[in-house]
Amino acid sequence: MRIAVTGASSYSGKYIARRLLGRSEDVINLSGHPQRPDPFQGRARTFALDFSHSAGLARNLAGAEVLVNTYWVRFDRSGNTQAKAVKNTGVLVDAAKKALVKRIVHISITNPSMESQLPYFRGKAENERLVVESGMSYAILRPTVLFGREDILINNIAWLLRKLPIFGLPGDGSYRLSPVHVDDLAVLAEQAVYRDENQVFDAVGPQEFTFREVVSLIGRAIGCERPLIPLPPRLALRMADFLGGLVGDVMLTADELEGLMANLLTSREPPRGRTSLADWLAENRRTVGAQYASELARHY
Numbered sequence: 001m002r003i004a005v006t007g008a009s010s011y012s013g014k015y016i017a018r019r020l021l022g023r024s025e026d027v028i029n030l031s032g033h034p035q036r037p038d039p040f041q042g043r044a045r046t047f048a049l050d051f052s053h054s055a056g057l058a059r060n061l062a063g064a065e066v067l068v069n070t071y072w073v074r075f076d077r078s079g080n081t082q083a084k085a086v087k088n089t090g091v092l093v094d095a096a097k098k099a100l101v102k103r104i105v106h107i108s109i110t111n112p113s114m115e116s117q118l119p120y121f122r123g124k125a126e127n128e129r130l131v132v133e134s135g136m137s138y139a140i141l142r143p144t145v146l147f148g149r150e151d152i153l154i155n156n157i158a159w160l161l162r163k164l165p166i167f168g169l170p171g172d173g174s175y176r177l178s179p180v181h182v183d184d185l186a187v188l189a190e191q192a193v194y195r196d197e198n199q200v201f202d203a204v205g206p207q208e209f210t211f212r213e214v215v216s217l218i219g220r221a222i223g224c225e226r227p228l229i230p231l232p233p234r235l236a237l238r239m240a241d242f243l244g245g246l247v248g249d250v251m252l253t254a255d256e257l258e259g260l261m262a263n264l265l266t267s268r269e270p271p272r273g274r275t276s277l278a279d280w281l282a283e284n285r286r287t288v289g290a291q292y293a294s295e296l297a298r299h300y
């Protein structure tokens with residue numbers, strides 16, 4: 001079966017594509033960076049994920065039975081906004097319909113809402129609506145923070161702990177999150193590819209932590225336990241801006257922090273991810289946070 005995966009040379013899409021290639025499926029990669037080194041040595045043909053050319057997108061999707069969509073925009077930057085991401089998702093969904101794709105497996109976020117004041121969570125709800133109204137059968141998977149080798153958030157917390165003598169917590173760090181391993185998400189996406197019925201479910205890890213616990217866990221695992229200093233969220237954001245400036249990245253946005261502090265990265269559903277963050281950190285203690293992972297370098 002031909003299966004199109006957006007971002008198969010990027011992060012979660014790569015794990016999903018790897019699993020589908022492991023089943024000898026004909027995987028095609030739709031990438032915003034088609035020149036990026038191919039992680040699959042030619043086993044997944046790569047095409048441009050070019051939203052300005054919807055007929056071309058439909059041509060690239062021809063023959064695909066399933067589209068696995070990981071496309072997102074993390075935060076607004078120049079013209080690349082959440083509103084644009086919704087528009088682009090519409091273009092992609094229309095192209096899939098034109099190409100007679102039968103099913104879409106769409107990666108979203110926990111707790112999306114049309115009523116949210118946060119553009120990311122509202123945009124994700126709008127994207128879900130586009131998928132639901134597409135007429136294709138669908139599976140919508142709603143993960144929380146992903147962890148894995150190419151991860152950004154957990155990795156950069158580790159990087160900060162390695163570099164600095166103290167760690168500034170936004171607020172008291174009591175807000176909660178349930179990180180999920182990227183390959184656990186890939187397993188769920190893989191399973192969803194072969195179903196027919198419409199599905200919407202959360203994809204969260206086996207443990208829920210406070211943010212403070214996550215930082216402590218990372219510090220212990222890498223041997224860099226630091227005093228965790230509660231800071232007013234605005235001050236923490238200023239520090240993140242300052243440090244982001246030093247590494248030429250955006251470390252954390254006000255909207256991301258608001259979503260995190262509002263416990264939007266948790267779920268009321270039973271966990272579907274199996275990998276324990278503590279075990280994964282123990283296995284990867286030498287590499288996690290050894291290098292800074294830059295969102296801007298990756299996507300801009």
Ligand SMILES: NC(=O)c1ccc[n+]([C@@H]2O[C@H](COP(=O)([O-])OP(=O)(O)OC[C@H]3O[C@@H](n4cnc5c(N)ncnc54)[C@H](OP(=O)(O)O)[C@@H]3O)[C@@H](O)[C@H]2O)c1
Pocket residue numbers: 006007008009010011012013030031032033049069070071072073074080107108109110143144145146147153299
């Ligand atoms: N990462 C997390 O911690 C996390 C947490 C919760 C939910 N999610 C959701 O999981 C899905 C996949 O996340 P991921 O981290 O695995 O994504 P990713 O691999 O970094 O990117 C997925 C796709 O989106 C494209 N993309 C990302 N940022 C872009 C930008 N600023 N402008 C244009 N295209 C952009 C990528 O383009 P290229 O092909 O050029 O790489 C790729 O095709 C998303 O829907 C996200 O909302 C992620």
